Amino acid sequence: MIRSVLYARVSSKEQEQEGFSIPSQLKLLNDYALKNGLKIAREFKDIETAKQAGRENFNLMVDFLRKHPDIKTILCEKTDRLYRNFRDYVTIDDLDLGIHLVKEGEVLSKDSKSHQKFIHGIKVLMAKNYIDNLSEETSKGMLEKAEQGIYPSGAPLGYKNVETKAQGKTMRALELDDLKAPILKQVFLKYAAGEGSIEVLVKWAFEQGLRNRGGGLVGKAALHKILHNRVYCGLFQWKLKVYQGVHPPLISKELFDGVQKRFEDKNRPRKAKKHFAYSGLIFCGKCGCSITAEIKKGKYIYYHCTEYHGKCATPWIKEEALDIQFAQMISQIRIDADLLEPIKEALLSSHKDEFEFHQRSISALLAQRTRLEHRGHQIYKDKLDDKITEDFYNRLREECEQELNQIKDKIARHEEADNNYLQQGVRILELCNKLQSLYLQQTPLERGKLLRHVLQNCVLNDATLCPKWRKPFDLMAKGLSRSNWLPREGSNLGHCGYFLTPITWRVGLSLRHDPTNDFRRRV
Numbered sequence: 001m002i003r004s005v006l007y008a009r010v011s012s013k014e015q016e017q018e019g020f021s022i023p024s025q026l027k028l029l030n031d032y033a034l035k036n037g038l039k040i041a042r043e044f045k046d047i048e049t050a051k052q053a054g055r056e057n058f059n060l061m062v063d064f065l066r067k068h069p070d071i072k073t074i075l076c077e078k079t080d081r082l083y084r085n086f087r088d089y090v091t092i093d094d095l096d097l098g099i100h101l102v103k104e105g106e107v108l109s110k111d112s113k114s115h116q117k118f119i120h121g122i123k124v125l126m127a128k129n130y131i132d133n134l135s136e137e138t139s140k141g142m143l144e145k146a147e148q149g150i151y152p153s154g155a156p157l158g159y160k161n162v163e164t165k166a167q168g169k170t171m172r173a174l175e176l177d178d179l180k181a182p183i184l185k186q187v188f189l190k191y192a193a194g195e196g197s198i199e200v201l202v203k204w205a206f207e208q209g210l211r212n213r214g215g216g217l218v219g220k221a222a223l224h225k226i227l228h229n230r231v232y233c234g235l236f237q238w239k240l241k242v243y244q245g246v247h248p249p250l251i252s253k254e255l256f257d258g259v260q261k262r263f264e265d266k267n268r269p270r271k272a273k274k275h276f277a278y279s280g281l282i283f284c285g286k287c288g289c290s291i292t293a294e295i296k297k298g299k300y301i302y303y304h305c306t307e308y309h310g311k312c313a314t315p316w317i318k319e320e321a322l323d324i325q326f327a328q329m330i331s332q333i334r335i336d337a338d339l340l341e342p343i344k345e346a347l348l349s350s351h352k353d354e355f356e357f358h359q360r361s362i363s364a365l366l367a368q369r370t371r372l373e374h375r376g377h378q379i380y381k382d383k384l385d386d387k388i389t390e391d392f393y394n395r396l397r398e399e400c401e402q403e404l405n406q407i408k409d410k411i412a413r414h415e416e417a418d419n420n421y422l423q424q425g426v427r428i429l430e431l432c433n434k435l436q437s438l439y440l441q442q443t444p445l446e447r448g449k450l451l452r453h454v455l456q457n458c459v460l461n462d463a464t465l466c467p468k469w470r471k472p473f474d475l476m477a478k479g480l481s482r483s484n485w486l487p488r489e490g491s492n493l494g495h496c497g498y499f500l501t502p503i504t505w506r507v508g509l510s511l512r513h514d515p516t517n518d519f520r521r522r523v
């Protein structure tokens with residue numbers, strides 16, 4: 001019997017909806033295991049709440065699988081149950097497992113065809129989108145708090161969180177920490193008065209007994225941040241906006257401004273840090289250090305090894321030279337229009353159960369609509385026949401219309417929900433096709449941003465960039481040929497044993513995969 005693990009997850013939103021519950025997932029997966037001769041070594045379940053989005057059991061499962069290398073199979077209901085982001089995806093991918101996505105009827109492994117992996121990658125992208133929406137919901141709650149003047153994050157050093165009751169609700173609020181607050185106040189005073197640098201104040205505060213949450217020294221960077229934090233004078237910043245807090249201030253606004261002024265005076269002679277388009281994206285192929293940029297002669301941007309591990313032979317390279325190489329790289333990501341349809345179909349079939357659910361709901365709603373329309377006609381007739389009064393007719397008609405509008409809304413929502421899933425996937429695919437023209441229209445800084453979406457990083461070997469793509473762009477950049485996309489029906493050249501793969505099926509422009517080259521050589 002093949003040993004495997006089982007993973008089930010439900011989010012806070014879904015708990016209220018039918019069919020998403022943990023027991024129903026467990027039942028489905030256990031039935032599947034029984035039918036397919038799989039033995040469940042352990043079950044892992046994550047139940048997310050509005051407060052906690054952590055995935056403790058997902059991490060426990062990963063640990064468990066690392067400790068038991070004989071277990072190579074994982075059972076899960078669907079793609080969006082298993083991964084919440086690309087990090088999860090890469091983690092699972094590294095474990096080299098067979099993944100059974102039971103509801104999608106898909107079994108994935110290292111040996112899967114690249115089109116299968118590709119569709120899987122697209123689904124992971126879509127699952128991520130879903131999570132983004134969810135986190136947006138949470139930040140909405142945070143914003144509401146901020147608007148009421150309640151500091152939305154954990155207590156900063158010098159404060160502690162206390163629970164208070166307001167209007168029958170329990171609220172978290174900030175209160176000054178009797179031990180740390182007076183020391184920090186002195187730090188502000190001393191810094192504003194010019195009594196010592198940050199280094200000196202770090203030492204002084206430590207001697208006075210100031211410790212961080214871990215019981216250690218409050219270092220230079222932490223103290224620097226504290227001295228810049230408005231929260232200590234009763235304000236706070238949330239999402240680029242400054243709010244007046246309801247918490248007690250540690251220092252006056254004047255003192256805070258005095259501290260900021262000293263920082264400004266200190267920093268004035270220095271130039272602002274310049275951001276470069278590709279910094280942080282490239283690593284040195286010779287020594288593994290990161291590649292950094294600087295301006296020469298006031299206008300030329302050069303990239304070079306940081307030489308953090310000592311002298312390095314990788315030559316300096318101009319930004320223009322990198323521009324050309326990155327643009328070439330981006331041009332590799334392309335999906336032929338002919339491939340869009342089969343991919344859409346594959347996405348749709350993986351989405352069959354939701355699709356059927358929406359279809360059922362829509363037909364029920366349509367029946368209801370017909371009934372209501374019929375009733376509308378009936379009351380109109382009754383009015384004409386003088387069976388009902390004008391007033392009564394108007395009231396009935398209004399009720400009827402209201403109900404009808406609600407139903408129309410519901411139908412539209414179902415249709416939208418259904419389309420959204422598909423459109424997300426299709427949008428990703430279409431974006432890939434537009435990538436190159438989008439890229440060329442951008443400013444260098446924006447190009448860098450776009451690159452970070454599709455590239456994990458790049459290695460600079462002498463003057464040549466070698467990309468490490470993010471999934472699933474790696475598959476697109478490699479080039480999917482029809483031969484690993486669909487069975488080669490009709491393409492066999494019979495007795496001579498050659499086969500042709502039409503160019504139209506190619507994804508990408510990689511020459512290595514050009515089947516016409518292949519064919520000519522063989523002929």
Ligand SMILES: [Zn+2]
Nearest residue numbers: 284287305312
């Ligand atoms: Zn180097």
